[in-house]
Amino acid sequence: MIVLIDYDAGNTCSVMNALDRLQADYRLSSDPKEIRSAQKVIFPGVGHAGAAMTSLKEKGLVDVIKGLTQPVLGICVGMQLMAERSEEGDTACLGIIPGIVSRFDPSQDYNVPHMGWNTTQTKTKDSLFDSIDDDAYFYYVHSYYLPDNKYCIATSDYDVTFAAAIRKDNFWGIQFHAEKSSKQGAQIIENFLK
Amino acid sequence: MLTKRIVPCLDIKNGRTVKGVNFVNLRDAGDPVVLAKKYADVGADELVLLDISATQEERDTIYDLVKRVGEQVDIPFTVGGGIASVDKVAHILRNGADKVSVNSAVVYKPELALEISKEFGSQCLVVAIDARQVDGHWLVHTHGGSKPTELDLFDWAEQMQEMGAGEILFTSMDHDGTKTGFACEALAEMSERLSIPIIASGGAGTKDHFVDVFTKGKADAGLAASVFHFDEIPVPELKSYLLSQNIEIRI
Numbered sequence: 105m106i107v108l109i110d111y112d113a114g115n116t117c118s119v120m121n122a123l124d125r126l127q128a129d130y131r132l133s134s135d136p137k138e139i140r141s142a143q144k145v146i147f148p149g150v151g152h153a154g155a156a157m158t159s160l161k162e163k164g165l166v167d168v169i170k171g172l173t174q175p176v177l178g179i180c181v182g183m184q185l186m187a188e189r190s191e192e193g194d195t196a197c198l199g200i201i202p203g204i205v206s207r208f209d210p211s212q213d214y215n216v217p218h219m220g221w222n223t224t225q226t227k228t229k230d231s232l233f234d235s236i237d238d239d240a241y242f243y244y245v246h247s248y249y250l251p252d253n254k255y256c257i258a259t260s261d262y263d264v265t266f267a268a269a270i271r272k273d274n275f276w277g278i279q280f281h282a283e284k285s286s287k288q289g290a291q292i293i294e295n296f297l298k
Numbered sequence: 299m300l301t302k303r304i305v306p307c308l309d310i311k312n313g314r315t316v317k318g319v320n321f322v323n324l325r326d327a328g329d330p331v332v333l334a335k336k337y338a339d340v341g342a343d344e345l346v347l348l349d350i351s352a353t354q355e356e357r358d359t360i361y362d363l364v365k366r367v368g369e370q371v372d373i374p375f376t377v378g379g380g381i382a383s384v385d386k387v388a389h390i391l392r393n394g395a396d397k398v399s400v401n402s403a404v405v406y407k408p409e410l411a412l413e414i415s416k417e418f419g420s421q422c423l424v425v426a427i428d429a430r431q432v433d434g435h436w437l438v439h440t441h442g443g444s445k446p447t448e449l450d451l452f453d454w455a456e457q458m459q460e461m462g463a464g465e466i467l468f469t470s471m472d473h474d475g476t477k478t479g480f481a482c483e484a485l486a487e488m489s490e491r492l493s494i495p496i497i498a499s500g501g502a503g504t505k506d507h508f509v510d511v512f513t514k515g516k517a518d519a520g521l522a523a524s525v526f527h528f529d530e531i532p533v534p535e536l537k538s539y540l541l542s543q544n545i546e547i548r549i
Contacts, residue, residue: 114391114418114419114422115396117368117391117392117393117394118368118394118396121368121369121394122372124369125369125372150419150421150422151418151419151421152419210493211493212490215492215493215494215495215518216493216494217420217421217464217494217495218300219421219464219465219495219518220300220301220302220303220343220495220518220519221300221301221303221343221548222299222300222301223299241301241548243373243374244300245374245396245421245464246421247420247421261299262300281374283372284372284373284374284396285372285373286338286372286373287372289372290372
């Protein structure tokens with residue numbers, strides 16, 4: 105059973121729709137027992153990192169997520185929360201991977217939020233990107249980013265090169281919204297579920 | 299590279315698309331779900347669903363529609379029209395929309411923008427602005443462009459950015475429906491003054507109008523309705539053309 109973590113994240117409904125389109129067998133849950141016993145876990149997220157961490161704490165899920173040993177996929181803020189800290193509300197995050205989530209610096213050529221379809225370059229071969237074209241387009245909406253680091257398996261370029269996808273052991277994270285990224289996005293989710 | 303976005307807009311009344319839609323091979327072009335899916339499949343980057351229903355009763359049909367579009371469509375979509383409360387925003391987002399657009403309601407109650415962005419995040423708040431030039435000044439209009447206000451377009455857009463708008467959808471009433479091109483000068487000025495993305499609307503008639511809106515108008519996204527609905531400019535053909543003109547576009 106796949107479990108989608110239920111902590112009032114903004115894109116939960118979109119992720120459920122994407123899973124339904126793939127005819128995946130999943131359950132939406134905030135029950136620690138159910139999450140721990142899942143075969144795979146999807147950790148969605150949209151909105152404010154601080155609010156998201158508060159919600160995880162209220163539901164008693166911080167240590168649950170940190171302790172998971174099965175494959176976990178964090179999406180957008182779900183990925184950012186895997187880092188040590190976020191500058192958004194100066195929030196202490198889960199610390200699963202090293203790094204600090206920073207804010208994009210708006211300028212004449214670079215609006216913030218970084219919003220729309222951007223190309224993504226894979227750095228290391230990873231099963232998450234099986235059958236994905238190089239320079240594939242994914243849909244992004246975010247004002248904060250995790251800088252490129254050694255756990256980065258794919259990057260994307262805005263005014264800086266940032267982490268588009270990360271992996272450390274059983275934890276994967278994607279900054280883009282695979283659930284809203286057309287066929288290539290569906291392929292990413294399918295690869296994770298495989 | 300981040301691409302420019304092509305955004306078809308569907309006008310919805312009582313759960314059905316209005317304005318004639320003339321697509322071949324579409325079983326039911328009046329069904330917004332069928333049309334939305336068709337646009338997603340041919341490469342539209344985003345969709346806007348604008349509810350132009352007149353009565354509250356008709357407007358309540360939008361929730362079921364949003365749900366069905368969300369189930370079928372795998373690209374982002376925005377829902378607008380008659381949104382005047384945080385509750386309605388919550389309901390629309392919970393049914394599967396990615397963003398909401400607000401227009402007249404925030405003119406009369408600007409704090410609504412702040413409330414929505416605080417509650418759901420800036421990424422889901424599009425502030426739609428209808429404006430036309432009055433004695434050389436771009437003035438904001440409400441109620442589908444019929445009621446003039448004293449608000450300066452650029453000041454208003456800036457204020458909305460400060461109050462948490464994630465994007466501005468600017469429709470030039472002077473250009474809307476004319477098919478003579480977008481309001482590129484005003485768009486470029488807005489782009490200079492804002493740091494959030496701008497969706498340009500009103501005036502699309504040719505593929506070159508889209509080239510202009512992205513180069514001269516510096517817009518991040520180009521929105522149109524009839525040129526897409528009547529297949530005058532098929533989305534894939536437009537996107538190939540833009541690419542050939544060295545504009546970053548997703549194919």
